Amino acid sequence: MSSIEADKRSPSLLDASCEGFVHDLAALSPISATEWGIPGYEDKLEDFSPHYWDAVADRIREMIADIDAFDDCTDDSDDDDNFDEVDHVTAETLRDRLCLELDLHHRMEYHRQLNNIASPVQALSQVFLLMPQETAEDKEIIRARLTQIDAALKGYQESLSEAAAQGKVAAHRQVDEVVNQCENLADSGSLLEHLGLEADCAEVEHARAAFGEMADWLSEHLAPHAPHGDAVGRDRYELFSHLFVGDRVDLDEAYEWGLHRLHEINAEQRNIINELYGDECTLRQAFRKLNAEQKYQLHGTDALVEWMQTQADRAIAELHGKHFHIPEQIRTIECRIDPAGNGGIFYTPPSDDFSRSGRMWWSVPAGQDVFHTWQELTTVFHEGVPGHHLQIGQTLVEGSKLNLWRRVACWNSGHGEGWALYAEKLMADLGYHEDPATRLGYLDAQRLRAARVAVDIGIHLGKKTPEGTAVWDASYARSFLRDNTAMDDANLSFELNRYLGWPGQAPSYAIGQRMWERLRDDCLSQGMSLREFHDEALSYGSIPMSILRSQMLR
Template sequence: MSTASADQRSPSLLDASCEAFVQDLAALSPSAATAWGIPGYEDKLENFSPAYWDAVADRTREMIADIDAFDDCTDDSDDDDDFDDVDHVTAETLRDRLCLELDLHHRLEYYRQLNNIESPVQTISQVFLLMPQDTEEQRELIRARLTQVGPALAGYQESLSEAAAHGKVAAHRQIDEVINQCENLADSGSLLEHLGLPADCPEVEAAQRAFGEMADWLSEHLGPHAPHEDAVGRDRYELFSRYFVGDAVDLDEAYEWGLEQLHDIAAEQRQIVDGLYGPDCSIRQAFRALNNDERYQLHGTGELVEWMQRTADGAIADLADTHFSIPENLRRIECRIDPAGTGGIYYTPPSDDLSRPGRMWWSVPAGQDTFHTWQELTTVYHEGVPGHHLQLGQALSDTAGLNLWRRVVCWIPGHGEGWALYAEKLMDELGYHSDPATRLGYLDAQRLRAARVAVDIGVHLGKKIPEGTTVWDASFARSFLRDNTAMDDANLTFELNRYLGWPGQAPSYALGQRMWDSLREEATARGMSLREFHDTALSYGSIPMSLLRAQILR
């Protein structure tokens, strides 16, 4: 029984156990509760100490024991306690995710985590962006949570110190990046001063001081122990890759595949540039020409947000009831500017009750005032519809078929980001890049994701560069990215540091898309229509691609 046909299914014992698990995780991790839309914890923050990580691991072990106990009771009879098909998918996904999380915990990976995009400093600061600030009651919750910033950062220091005692410290580059982020949060005008409270209120000032003290602590106590080597090595990388992709990957084959993809995409770009500007114009010169073309320019964040919103709304109107079944309550997305200014573009899903809408965030680096629609149109499809907004919203709205853990907690980048890249490709197939300029932008995005595979695996596994006898390092990776993308320097720096500090995550996009493309090809060859494939595949929520393939093709 697929979850798509489970409308009348009653919650099972495993579903109930998952519900309790999520509620316990919400109590342990209040920032996650806010992200999931689970109320009651808005005035709290987890402290990221070793005791916190150990408590999460203990609860995870209990959940695995519950799965095993339920599974042992399952037989071939028709008892209500037996696993049905939905439970089997849930159990397999739980075991995959939770066992990997415990492995990471055992290796102290959570204690030591520190990078420029996904570690406690970013979690602590960005959770405030998800909090409404319209009423006095809402502002009081923000005020209360701000008082927890200092203890949360102090607990984080304990974890970093414990990891350092075992010789596990993030690379110097990542520490420098996080120091800069902490200093920015401590400075006047930081996002902490835009939360609906007076900038000089004691709670804002205390939080800013705490980030400033965190920057000093990192510089004085952790920095001196940090290695300058960015590569994490094959052993750690294989674990990270398995976690992010959701399936085991032949890393050496994937590296060669990434390079082949780059060659093929560059050839397509060359063809478009020849048509636009002639054979004497290089691809990079074409990028510059398009950047200077006023038809593709937006000026200021106001124009950017208006264009994002108009484009996202148009995609929803076009695709609903044609290529996708989009519920009415998901035909709304908010586009916003993230004041953190890190350079990232991301999506935050709706709350579980859909009272908080899905949001597309653009974190504009300081000083950037011009934006180029030829390059970024595909990003709106990636983050919105048919990308993350449709994918995550559809899972959230399926309260009959998916339990709370599968709806709001489980997220496998190979599945999720792979889908978003598949969505970009689908929009190209559907004719949304009939303008050669925006199609060049779409191919630039595809080329970036293929470059990520080569860069990430190349650096962290110490592979030889495509031409020559030296091995990958940050310097070569930077020049390689510059040669293979249209990113400006600010975004390129952010992206490169992200790959170096978050190993295995970036390749999961292209590797996941590869799996989605293969699955669609097999499913449609068996007679499944495109809309049926989309609706059925998305009905499972985020699960390992190998498991999804087994469900779709059985």
């Protein structure tokens, strides 16, 4: 459907059903409501209990039944107005995503969900980062939500217990990680003391105590049942891979491709190091030399935020109107420090009405005070423009074409993170890494993403190591990552534990990038310009890559 046709398009019955679906999910999951920018639930939290997961699954079943009904009506009528091209994409995407969600529910994957980055403990703390703190009313809402953390964590304990009764418990490593996170949230100086309230007020103390009790519960009741092995096996892994990539993947071929791509990147990095320091210099030595150069150093988080903001604003100004059309609503981005301090870097999108801006967050580990721009320039492009900020913002702008579910609730990493890696490479191709040092940093980021295809698939599928002398395990993976990334030990540990506890997600970045590049090349070969490709591809929102491909190459 052309953009002119889309502008004239009236919402369909399926769009209305999706609208109701999102609002019902928002009522069930107030954290999601806050993430999506849907008002009315800011003072509430879901409880993550078995009853909660059952209620979400029941609403998903109802939505699938609605799709079936629309399909039946369409089959009985030749009237295209009943179910237009946009509806067909919506229905196909809904079926793919929602059926996966139900499969995960039936397997109790949500009940047992516990890891260092994407499970209820993180959701319960990070939601406060999205909440305004300026007015007295804002602060009262934060107080009200803080008082519900205890009930939410107790409901989560019920789900974990129910899963554990069936032998479904996260690995011991992940339990330990979340225990540490809960203890940090319970300690003085935690994220909970940076919400605009008095650090010692009753609500903050109540929430801190709840996280402290959660740490104790995990240690005493769940840890004794947690397996020490990290691998989830092929059956579970294939499901997670489909969920995150947005397509079915030949995992064995992807593993071999990841190792091959890693070899290619290593060779390119070697050429740059020879140019900078000569062929006697090792990769590690080159990284240390670059880290020591004053021109690539930032001291303190204030300097880091200022640099992030400058680079993000520059990219928006220089790319708009040339390689992309950047809608006015997303020509600004906010750069901030995440007080959680877990070592991650992430993006949070604007609200659907753009009253909340898109934000790039840097979660600086305790004690880190020096940052290296040669290594991190590519990260700004990944999280900002032309990466997540443009991609997600463009989806939100498509209100005349995409219903609320497709704008705010539909996401898969193969599309989303694959695009962000595509954006990193695009910026290199456009000349933004003429400095060999920042190009080395860009390649190191690409190298990490290729390496973790091998790490993630290798560990969870129990593959032989590249040398063929052993089977992948956490110890080997740590050494492999240390040899194939410039990350410091703190960030490396966080990343490795993330891969071990969130199977299938990390490889979706590089696998998704590969899909994006193949799609781009095929579209250009059919006569599409690069800007036309970008503008059209982003207009669909985050749909599975196989569905996007079928739409772009008709």
